[in-house]
Amino acid sequence: MTPGGAGPMRRRLLVGGIVQGVGFRPFVFNLAESLELKGLVTNTSEGVIIEIQGPAPTLDLFEARLQEQAPPLADIRSVETAEMPLVEGAGPFIIAPSENRPGTRTLIPPDVTTCNDCRREILDPNNRRHGYPFTNCTSCGPRWTIIGRIPYDRPFTSMAAFTMCPACQAEYDNPRDRRFHAQPNACPVCGPRVWWESPDDHLDEDVLPLVARQLAAGKIAAIKGLGGFHLAVRADSEEAVARLRQRKNREAKPLAIMVADLGQAEVVAHVSKEEAELLEAPASPIVLLEKRAETILTPGVCQGHRRVGVMLPYTPLHILLMDALAKLGVNALVMTSGNASDEPICLSNDEARTRLAHIADGWLLHDRDILRRADDSVVQWLPCGPLFFRRSRGFAPVPVPLSKPLDQGPAVLAVGPELKNTICLLKEDQAFLSPHIGDLQNLEAHGFFRETVDTLQAVLECRPEVVAHDVHPGYSSTVFARKLSGVQRVEVQHHHAHLAAVMAEMHLDEPAIGLILDGTGYGTDGTIWGGEVLVGDCAGFTRFAHLDPVPLPGGDAAIKAPWRTAVSYLRHALGNDQADWPPLPLLTDKPVAPLLEILDKGLNSPLTSSCGRLFDAVAAMTGHWPEVHYEAQAAIELMALTTLEEVEEAEPLAIFHLDELPHGPLVLPVDGIIRGTAHAVLDGESPAAISARFHRTLLDLLMQVTLVAHRDTGCEDVVLAGGVFQNELLVQGMWLALRDFDLRPWRSLQCPPNDGAVALGQAAVARARWLQKP
Numbered sequence: 007m008t009p010g011g012a013g014p015m016r017r018r019l020l021v022g023g024i025v026q027g028v029g030f031r032p033f034v035f036n037l038a039e040s041l042e043l044k045g046l047v048t049n050t051s052e053g054v055i056i057e058i059q060g061p062a063p064t065l066d067l068f069e070a071r072l073q074e075q076a077p078p079l080a081d082i083r084s085v086e087t088a089e090m091p092l093v094e095g096a097g098p099f100i101i102a103p104s105e106n107r108p109g110t111r112t113l114i115p116p117d118v119t120t121c122n123d124c125r126r127e128i129l130d131p132n133n134r135r136h137g138y139p140f141t142n143c144t145s146c147g148p149r150w151t152i153i154g155r156i157p158y159d160r161p162f163t164s165m166a167a168f169t170m171c172p173a174c175q176a177e178y179d180n181p182r183d184r185r186f187h188a189q190p191n192a193c194p195v196c197g198p199r200v201w202w203e204s205p206d207d208h209l210d211e212d213v214l215p216l217v218a219r220q221l222a223a224g225k226i227a228a229i230k231g232l233g234g235f236h237l238a239v240r241a242d243s244e245e246a247v248a249r250l251r252q253r254k255n256r257e258a259k260p261l262a263i264m265v266a267d268l269g270q271a272e273v274v275a276h277v278s279k280e281e282a283e284l285l286e287a288p289a290s291p292i293v294l295l296e297k298r299a300e301t302i303l304t305p306g307v308c309q310g311h312r313r314v315g316v317m318l319p320y321t322p323l324h325i326l327l328m329d330a331l332a333k334l335g336v337n338a339l340v341m342t343s344g345n346a347s348d349e350p351i352c353l354s355n356d357e358a359r360t361r362l363a364h365i366a367d368g369w370l371l372h373d374r375d376i377l378r379r380a381d382d383s384v385v386q387w388l389p390c391g392p393l394f395f396r397r398s399r400g401f402a403p404v405p406v407p408l409s410k411p412l413d414q415g416p417a418v419l420a421v422g423p424e425l426k427n428t429i430c431l432l433k434e435d436q437a438f439l440s441p442h443i444g445d446l447q448n449l450e451a452h453g454f455f456r457e458t459v460d461t462l463q464a465v466l467e468c469r470p471e472v473v474a475h476d477v478h479p480g481y482s483s484t485v486f487a488r489k490l491s492g493v494q495r496v497e498v499q500h501h502h503a504h505l506a507a508v509m510a511e512m513h514l515d516e517p518a519i520g521l522i523l524d525g526t527g528y529g530t531d532g533t534i535w536g537g538e539v540l541v542g543d544c545a546g547f548t549r550f551a552h553l554d555p556v557p558l559p560g561g562d563a564a565i566k567a568p569w570r571t572a573v574s575y576l577r578h579a580l581g582n583d584q585a586d587w588p589p590l591p592l593l594t595d596k597p598v599a600p601l602l603e604i605l606d607k608g609l610n611s612p613l614t615s616s617c618g619r620l621f622d623a624v625a626a627m628t629g630h631w632p633e634v635h636y637e638a639q640a641a642i643e644l645m646a647l648t649t650l651e652e653v654e655e656a657e658p659l660a661i662f663h664l665d666e667l668p669h670g671p672l673v674l675p676v677d678g679i680i681r682g683t684a685h686a687v688l689d690g691e692s693p694a695a696i697s698a699r700f701h702r703t704l705l706d707l708l709m710q711v712t713l714v715a716h717r718d719t720g721c722e723d724v725v726l727a728g729g730v731f732q733n734e735l736l737v738q739g740m741w742l743a744l745r746d747f748d749l750r751p752w753r754s755l756q757c758p759p760n761d762g763a764v765a766l767g768q769a770a771v772a773r774a775r776w777l778q779k780p
Contacts, residue, residue, distance in 0.1 A: 016045070016059040016090040019069070023083035024404065025054045026158040027115040029144030030080050031101050032186040037075070038099040041068055045096065049104040049157040051467065053084075059096050079118060079145060079288060083407065101181055104157045113436070114465060115149040115158060116400050117232050117380065119290035119320035123184065128322050129329065134173070139214070139323035140198045140374065144188045146288075150403065150441075151233045151378045152190060155465055160189040164375040171196035190374075197374075200323065203359075204368030214323075217370050218330035221339065226250050228344055228358050228366035232321055233380025233399045233441070234351035235344025235358050237365060238264075240336050247306040247340060253365040255346060258635040260308035262292045262315035262382065264341040266328040271316050274301050274338060280387045289400025290320035291383035302338060312646040315384060317341070320400075323372075343381055350444055350454040353379050378461060379454060380441045388734060390741045390751075394758040395732060397428075398441040403462065405436035406756055406766060408773075409513040412544065415776045419459070419470035419493075420768035421483040423500060423761045425526075425637070426729075427455060430765035431462045431470065432773060437510065438462055439757065439766050446482045455483065472776065474498050474768035478528035496772040499547075500527030501535055503767030504727040504759075506544040510770035512752050514723055517543045519550070519715045521708055521740070524728035524760070525565070525618030525638065534558065536616025536728070537674070539711050541719050544767075544774035550719075551672035551711050554578070557611035558619060559604050568622035568640050569632040573601050574611075575623040579680035582606065588684045591629045617704075617730045620676055624700050627683050628693040638729065645733050647694040648701065653735055656698035659683055664710050674711060679703055705739045709747075716749060726753040729760035 021030075026049050034047040034056055043060040056072075058065055069087070076082055124141045127133045135141045142148070152164040160166060170178060174193050177185035185191050192198060202209045202216055209216055221227055221238060224246040229236045237254065239246045241263045251257060265271050268282055275295035277285070284293045292315040297308070308314045319325040331339065344352045344362060352358040355371050362369070380399035385392050413435030420430040427443040440458045444451050463469060474496045475487035487495060498506075504527075505520035520540040529535035530549075537553030556578045564570040569592055580587050582605075584598060605611055618641060625631045625640035634640050648656075660678025667673065679700070686696050712724055724744050731737050731753065744751040757763035 013062065014060060014092060015062050015065060016057065016092050017065055018088050018090045019056040019058065019072075020053050020086040021056065021072075021082060021084070022053040022113070024079070024081040024113045024115050026156075027144070027149050027189060028079035029077045029184070029186075030054060032144065032181045033075075033077050033080075034072070035099060035101050035181040037068060037071055043068060044093075044099055046100050046102045048102040049159065051105075051156050057090060059093060077145070079115070081113070081404070083113070101187075104159050113405060114153065114156065114403050116289065116402065116404055117149050117151050118146045118288045118400070119318075120322055120325060121146040124322065125325060128326060135193055137214075137326060138194050138197070139200050139321070139326055139372070140190070140192050141322045142188060142190050143184045144186065145184065147188070147190045148232055151376050151380050151399075152374070153465065154377060156467070158189060163189050164377050165190050165192070167375075168192055168197050198372050200370065200372040202368060202370055213370070214326050214330050217368075218327060218334055218336070220368060221331060222334040222336050224249075225367040226253070226365060227368055227370055228352075228362045229323075229327075229370045230355065230358065230372055230376075231323070233376060233378065234353055235362065236341045237344050237362070239340045241307055241338035241340045242302045242304055242336070244304040244306050247304055250340065250342070250365070251306065254342070256342070258310070258639060260311050260315065261340045261342050262317060262384075263303065263307060264317050264319060264324065264328065264339045265337060266332055267318060270337050271295070271318070274298060274303055275314055275316055278387065284385060284387055284392070285316065285318050289383060290318055291385045291400060292317045294384065294386040294395070307340060310643040310646060313386070317382060349448060349450045351379055351381055378441070386734065388738060390738065390753075391755050393732065393734070393737065394754070394756070394762070395760070396442045397439065397757055397762060401756075402428075402441040403438045405438045406511050408432075408435050408437055408510055408770070411515075411777055412510060412770055412773050415773045416471040417468050418472045418474055418769045418772045419463070420474040420765040420772065421459070421487050422765035422768065423476055424478070424481040424483065426758075426761040427483060428762050428765050429455070429458055429462065430769040431466060431468060432769040433466055433468045437766055437769055438466060439763075442762060452482055456486070472496060472772050474772035476500055476503070476528065476764070476768070477530070496768075496775060498768040498771045499530055500764065501538045501540060501728070502542065502547045502771060503764045505540050505542060505547060505725055505767065506770040506774070507757060507763040507767030508725045508727050508752055508754050509544055510766060511754055511756055514725075514752065515543070516723065517541060517719070517721055518723035518725050518752070519712060519719065519721045520547070520725040520727065521712065522725075522728045523617040523730035523736075525616055525730075526614075534612050534614035534616060536614060536618055537620065538615070539672070539715060541715060541721060544770045545778055549671045550715050551674055553615040553617060553620060553674050554676045555613040555615045556619070556676065557605050557608070558614045559601050559611045561610050561612055564619070565622070565637075567633050568626035569596050570601060571619050572623040572626035573598055574605060575620070575676065575680045576627075576684070577602060577605060579677040588688050590627060590684060590687055592627055592632060596632070617728075620679070621730070623680065624683050624696070627680075627687055628696055629687065630693055641730070641733070644693070644697045645701070645735055648698040648735070650735050650738055652698040653701040653705070653739060656695070656702040658703040658706055659686065659699050660703055662707055662710055664714050672711060672714065674707060701735050701739070704736065705743065708740060709743045712744065712749070713747065722748075723750045723752060726751060727759050727763070731759040
């Protein structure tokens, strides 16, 4: 801030952050007017530029209120102030036309749920926007999903196709109106329209009541939303849900639901104060809530799970549809991604008509193009803060700010892993993590991946000098990176990227202990890692300890059939002679002998230290989950059988003495866990009791090895990362245990612990290594 006396001055302020598409310019205009200041405000690719003129004390007051009273959706991350020459005869304060300058620094606003003012309007029969499903203002509505480029102005969005009527134009031009420069502003006269298509009919009038009747009758509707399509069906009909699962090829994975409001959410689930705040937040994510024992939901929505994913309507279309359904007695809809299993979410009308033809009974369509895909975000509240499962709509691509020394260096593109892929573009001190892309295992998903790479570079006007990728040579993202020319390529080990992602987000500069637990990651020794204790920072790491490696018979085939993994762990713990094994029910009808032969010969049986596979083995040994229908099903459903209180009271399956193990790195034994599980099964213990004991054992083992690492390295910071730390019992258990021993636990609060954050870690590692160059 420039000091000055009482005389007139002129200052130039460059404001960076999320300051476009959030009502920031009208806020500045009204603030300047209220203080009787002169000057202008304008959007540019660099940020919002304010030229402000008046007495110095008033300018100081303006700058203070700019920070203190900014609109709720604004996120001011920087204000650069400089003196300017006075403009003689300056007129009233104005909002100047936007400027497009090279070197984009403005942050891209995310999509925002419908505000209360717009909600009241669409439900008010006397309002001109009554029943209009594309109502919005500067406080709400689509942003990222309709943007073509920065600055965020209507000509650069998919709303450019719609010319505003005089009434909407008057709102758009009035700085005192809440729709001033609301880029998606529209009404029934001039804006997008909605219609219904099915093999039997086509309707353009009174569409939402018809769709509500179709859903109430048990039909499956493909609904075009904000960042793609949903498939919807009533959540209280077992027949309808089963039909959706069969057509979508989603046999067991839980389905998210939408309810009209917080009151309806409390009917189906227990909702804490923090969970209510998440549900009603501007991002409006899916929140994982603990189900009530008595619920309107049919079991098929999320059988085998203690929690259900719940979201509230976040667009006017959703609000109006849920209102129409309530009049028919339907209070909850399954709302799942509009795709077949393992494919990206559908984007355009034609894409949905084609790809969802074998699933949907009809399509609720509109003519506002979706330019950017964005799946629903998924989050759970824990006592130690939010736990993301998927960071997408409403959060991405809001960047993760980096601190020194990572805030300097070349632009980096990190292309992420193979599963749960996101990409990251590191520009200056901001890491832009893309919305969720998914698993890069089919042509459609890879096309979405390439589309996202192009999108972030184009919108941010950034061409990276460095590309970071996984060390796995077979990942399609790695293959993509290696084909790029004119860039420096940096290989990053998968679990190091997990460690670096948390350290970069949490601004940890000193080396830390990393408990990195997941299902699969290519190790530096050519084996599959996944139960790792690392010590290091963003620049490098050492492998301090790991779970005892066990062969994975059939590779990926074992991941889909945990009984195969269980056989390998039993062989590892009890020897190759099946006669020496306890007579577990799991083994009675399985081809164990041929599998043992495969293991003996080492045929397609890569070694793995994966904690995810250890979960699979224990779960399968209980007699449940011999096969699974989706990734980590056995681990997730095993966790759902118990609580942290039961875990804390349980007897461990095995006792460990890590001080007796040779160093370099420590090999953490799993044999005792397998033998203990086998004895528990033979003693008739329930899967729930075994789950509690297994979690207790794993917590003991992790805490012991952490204390050994602390003793040997002096590190007091402990990072928890990897997909296994989506397990609420392990997260909370380790968080509490580490604090009891005066160690500092860290985990991501803005990104998921799973592979959705790997690209951020890759980018941080690449930047850190660049900084180490002589």
